[in-house]
Amino acid sequence: MELEFLGTGAGVPSKGRNVSSTALKMLDERNEVWLFDVGEATQHQILKTAIKPRKITKIFITHLHGDHIFGLPGLLSSRSNQGGNSPLEIYGPVGIKLFVETSLKVTGSRLSYPIKYIEMKNGGEIFNDKTFIVYAGELKHRVTCFGYRVVEKPRTGELLVDDLQKYNIPNGPIFGQLKAGKTVTLEDGTVLNGKDFIGPDKPSKVVTIISDTRYTPEIDKLSQDADVIVHESTFSNDEKKLAYNYFHSTATQAAEVAKRSHAKGLILTHISARYTGRGALILQREAQRIFKNTKVASDFDLFEVPFK
Amino acid sequence: MELEFLGTGAGVPSKGRNVSSTALKMLDERNEVWLFDVGEATQHQILKTAIKPRKITKIFITHLHGDHIFGLPGLLSSRSNQGGNSPLEIYGPVGIKLFVETSLKVTGSRLSYPIKYIEMKNGGEIFNDKTFIVYAGELKHRVTCFGYRVVEKPRTGELLVDDLQKYNIPNGPIFGQLKAGKTVTLEDGTVLNGKDFIGPDKPSKVVTIISDTRYTPEIDKLSQDADVIVHESTFSNDEKKLAYNYFHSTATQAAEVAKRSHAKGLILTHISARYTGRGALILQREAQRIFKNTKVASDFDLFEVPFK
Ligand SMILES: [Zn+2]
Ligand SMILES: [Zn+2]
Numbered sequence: 001m002e003l004e005f006l007g008t009g010a011g012v013p014s015k016g017r018n019v020s021s022t023a024l025k026m027l028d029e030r031n032e033v034w035l036f037d038v039g040e041a042t043q044h045q046i047l048k049t050a051i052k053p054r055k056i057t058k059i060f061i062t063h064l065h066g067d068h069i070f071g072l073p074g075l076l077s078s079r080s081n082q083g084g085n086s087p088l089e090i091y092g093p094v095g096i097k098l099f100v101e102t103s104l105k106v107t108g109s110r111l112s113y114p115i116k117y118i119e120m121k122n123g124g125e126i127f128n129d130k131t132f133i134v135y136a137g138e139l140k141h142r143v144t145c146f147g148y149r150v151v152e153k154p155r156t157g158e159l160l161v162d163d164l165q166k167y168n169i170p171n172g173p174i175f176g177q178l179k180a181g182k183t184v185t186l187e188d189g190t191v192l193n194g195k196d197f198i199g200p201d202k203p204s205k206v207v208t209i210i211s212d213t214r215y216t217p218e219i220d221k222l223s224q225d226a227d228v229i230v231h232e233s234t235f236s237n238d239e240k241k242l243a244y245n246y247f248h249s250t251a252t253q254a255a256e257v258a259k260r261s262h263a264k265g266l267i268l269t270h271i272s273a274r275y276t277g278r279g280a281l282i283l284q285r286e287a288q289r290i291f292k293n294t295k296v297a298s299d300f301d302l303f304e305v306p307f308k
Numbered sequence: 309m310e311l312e313f314l315g316t317g318a319g320v321p322s323k324g325r326n327v328s329s330t331a332l333k334m335l336d337e338r339n340e341v342w343l344f345d346v347g348e349a350t351q352h353q354i355l356k357t358a359i360k361p362r363k364i365t366k367i368f369i370t371h372l373h374g375d376h377i378f379g380l381p382g383l384l385s386s387r388s389n390q391g392g393n394s395p396l397e398i399y400g401p402v403g404i405k406l407f408v409e410t411s412l413k414v415t416g417s418r419l420s421y422p423i424k425y426i427e428m429k430n431g432g433e434i435f436n437d438k439t440f441i442v443y444a445g446e447l448k449h450r451v452t453c454f455g456y457r458v459v460e461k462p463r464t465g466e467l468l469v470d471d472l473q474k475y476n477i478p479n480g481p482i483f484g485q486l487k488a489g490k491t492v493t494l495e496d497g498t499v500l501n502g503k504d505f506i507g508p509d510k511p512s513k514v515v516t517i518i519s520d521t522r523y524t525p526e527i528d529k530l531s532q533d534a535d536v537i538v539h540e541s542t543f544s545n546d547e548k549k550l551a552y553n554y555f556h557s558t559a560t561q562a563a564e565v566a567k568r569s570h571a572k573g574l575i576l577t578h579i580s581a582r583y584t585g586r587g588a589l590i591l592q593r594e595a596q597r598i599f600k601n602t603k604v605a606s607d608f609d610l611f612e613v614p615f616k
Pocket of ligand 2 (some may be wrong): 318319
């Protein structure tokens with residue numbers, strides 16, 4: 001899994017940072033890309049990356065401010081023009097469907113794929129399949145806003161083929177049965193329990209996305225033991241009153257979350273235009289004093305999960 | 309007057325050309341900028357120019373395809389954030405108001421200025437004040453689409469002060485009366501008719517904007533004697549069947565319009581992504597064989613009106 005930052009600015013686009021969008025690339029795990037927020041010109045940013053719009057299968061909208069959604073109609077249209085035909089799911093607060101459907105209707109767009117809208121009033125488990133679970137949790141912004149916790153399910157270890165060698169097991173279904181953890185009786189009467197021949201679970205990953213919000217205890221729940229927390233950090237601690245009044249967070253608050261929740265890494269995004277160029281490193285240094293493994297994201301930064 | 313091209317591509321953004329938007333800069337004439345179409349990321353393009361969003365007072369939408377309107381909500385919001393408070397007028401086909409108002413409502417945006425919508429079903433005179441008239445005319449696209457003709461009213465010539473010198477006119481209101489074309493009796497009984505002392509009308513300008521369309525005679529009407537025609541040229545003459553089927557024009561068709569209508573200049577825009585880089589010069593050369601003063605526009609090109 002990798003995180004690719006498509007827009008790391010706050011509010012309005014600037015020369016240095018586009019408005020919000022973060023891609024969670026799960027090419028090895030699912031051959032999919034999930035997007036968190038789609039600010040205007042996200043499709044333009046994607047043009048400069050290796051991401052293929054048709055690989056985007058889920059879009060999670062944190063809240064309905066323009067800098068988080070105005071790129072959605074254009075991206076959906078381009079995904080259609082570029083041959084995307086697999087279904088797409090859009091998760092977000094109530095209202096996201098009206099915005100997208102009105103945009104498509106007014107422009108007479110007929111997309112080449114179906115969209116399923118999952119409009120949420122509260123948080124909770126919003127997605128669950130064989131390999132992943134996603135939870136949403138309500139944050140504290142001026143409008144309804146959700147944070148997301150993406151959890152990879154435990155992945156069973158490999159079959160310990162070396163340990164089985166001495167039993168001279170013929171090629172065939174027995175390996176599959178053992179791998180599935182079943183008990184098998186060999187021709188010579190030996191009884192083998194598959195569970196004894198499976199290595200330790202492979203590490204599964206947790207990614208937490210905390211967008212526009214004041215601090216609220218829900219953030220800690222979403223962040224618990226995460227491999228990486230992507231946390232908004234519109235302001236520095238010097239502006240903590242401003243952050244509070246505008247329902248935003250500081251770098252210090254983000255770092256405190258990461259520390260308390262025993263996260264492995266913290267990435268700061270949604271940076272106010274007042275921190276131009278290397279000015280944003282003020283935020284990184286401020287957070288690192290509390291939580292060492294912190295980076296401030298720039299547009300097009302690509303991070304492995306977990307990152308070091 | 310100047311034309312600044314903010315997006316010269318067709319359909320979807322590419323690395324070389326953004327989707328449609330053209331600015332008519334009337335800073336000397338009105339201290340205003342008028343926009344024709346607002347494709348996604350027009351506000352991003354504007355960031356790279358000297359245009360101030362608060363100077364944009366009128367937006368003319370040609371038609372409701374996404375590549376011509378998806379930048380509108382973001383631009384309107386940023387104009388508000390950046391201290392714009394003068395009223396804004398949006399002209400366009402029926403539906404543009406629903407799109408904009410839904411976008412603003414869903415995002416809970418309260419703009420710092422009022423918007424007046426002028427939704428059109430047919431063409432005709434749509435604006436008329438002391439210095440300018442604007443006409444709209446219906447084009448032939450898959451959806452309702454308007455071309456625009458912007459006409460500067462004749463500007464009265466200067467008062468010929470040198471010719472008046474011998475009459476020893478005292479400083480004061482008499483000059484103003486003569487300049488207004490009135491007849492004045494001087495103290496010595498001399499009668500002067502202001503009209504005899506005013507130079508020739510200053511040249512006024514006509515700019516025509518022809519967006520997505522097949523050829524239709526309405527284009528000729530909108531283009532008559534224009535100082536410059538901005539004409540879509542999605543395809544070359546080799547692809548004229550494709551152009552027809554998709555309700556678009558070729559460079560040859562645009563040049564024929566310019567020639568027939570005795571225009572002074574022609575600028576080609578809305579260039580298909582198939583003509584990458586210098587490939588677009590094919591379109592320019594094709595048009596120049598019919599109408600010499602033709603340029604193919606690139607993003608950020610700035611042309612004087614009239615241009616040479
Ligand atoms: Zn935001
Ligand atoms: Zn178009």
